[in-house]
Amino acid sequence: MEHASIMNKKRRVSDQLLEALIYLCAFLAVGLLLGIIGYVFWRGFRTVNWSFLVTEQSPTKGIMGIAGNIVNTLYIVVLTLLAATPIGVGGAIYLNEYAKPGKFVSLVQFTIETLTGIPSIIFGLFGNVFFGKIFGYSMLTGALTLTIMVLPLIARNTQEALRTVPDSYRSGALGIGATKWYMIRTILLPSAMPGILTGVILAIGRIVGESAALLFTAGSGYYLPKGGMGLFRKLFESGGTMTIELYLQMAKGKYDVAFGIACVLLALVLLLNLLTKYLAGRLNVENRK
């Protein structure tokens, strides 16, 4: 009896071709990224030294340093998170745990999703004429503008995290007499913490990388705050983050300085990503002892 052959050379050739193509795509994606990072470090590392990081810029003395911009960046991150985290987490709790599904909830949900996709220059425009009218070019104006921008990021991540908490935890807690808020505080929030944190760190990344929304709201001041009161006064003074300074240096054609700042920014973003991974792993309640 004739046996049917199980060989098929034609199919294997086309298969191999496709496989090669897929490998090529993967190498391109990784290669381009590594190329950019490598180029930025190669162009910038000579500019970055200790005094570049810890001195304040002074055009009159001809000194270039980004200490003021680093402080401004941290300042605006803290200020923005101070406002955006409670509102974002609170909003997510309301939507997930309190609101009854209906027109209003879908509207809020839709708004959040839309806000995520809006180009940041529109937030800048709005912040400039709205908060800017009251507080002028200031850290406060910038932070308020960014708050609106990162709010959906935090709210959505929190919502996702709350959704993954099993309902049996909720009924278990309510079933032994916990009030709803007590249940949220002791069971839901701890379980959702990795997700909330992911949202917060993504928000930090967004703030650190933002330029369009800040240029016409927080402005471009590069002075270090003077003393404790200076830190408070800073609230109402203009201050440019590292990204803003990078943009300004580039506009002036000072590419070496720009690449130097880019190096510092890249390092910061890398650090933030590692931090997210580490914290999300540690805070996972199921792993906790």
Added chain:
Amino acid sequence: MQDSKISVSSLNLFYGENHALKDINIKIRENTVMALIGPSGCGKSTFLKCLNRMNDLVDGVKVDGKVLLDGEDIYDPGVDTTLLRKKVGMVFQQPNPFPMSIYDNIAYGPRIHGIKNKSRLDEIVENALKGAAIFDEVKDRLKAPALGLSGGQQQRLCIARALAVEPEVLLMDEPTSALDPISTLKIEELMNDLKKRYTVVVVTHNMQQAARVSDETAFFLLGELVEADETMNIFGHPKDKRTEDYITGRFG
């Protein structure tokens, strides 16, 4: 009847348009185990949840009628559900320990009700674990995560968690349906023990279990309470033809 712990009269429940419980009247005596039996969807779990108002959490539920607990109507607007659920504890079908240590799981309830003293909490935790017959298995690892326990241990932990708030009534919704036979046996033995101090109401799909553990049995069908009587009578001489058909397995 003077010694009824819970007395339900003309209880009706609607899920939106769906009339899920129809004019239920029943009395549950103190320090007994009552089993609720009936085919899936007959309303027995829904009825159980009426007894500590867990149905409040479901959207679109309307309840009317009276549920008296020690003579007080639990659906009275003045009722604090926190106090009600402290008095009427609940154990669910799926073991649902919280993602925290064994100790913190048990201490969760007492902490809600304001107990913070460490030595007092230690004592409550130990007693609750002993009451749920799991103390010896976990006494050396109270700080270990509760989710690391086996299914049967988790369910006894949940019973202990319910006991820790010193309830008077314990509601159990198919507490052994997710467990293996040995764990089931342990929980059944426990129920026998629990009725000395508590009034127990248990929903079960397992007819032998109802016969083994309960003093009284109530048979539900299509949202109606067909018959409630001493377990011996229900299984020996049911008054209603439908009860007889169900327990002899002629329909289900």
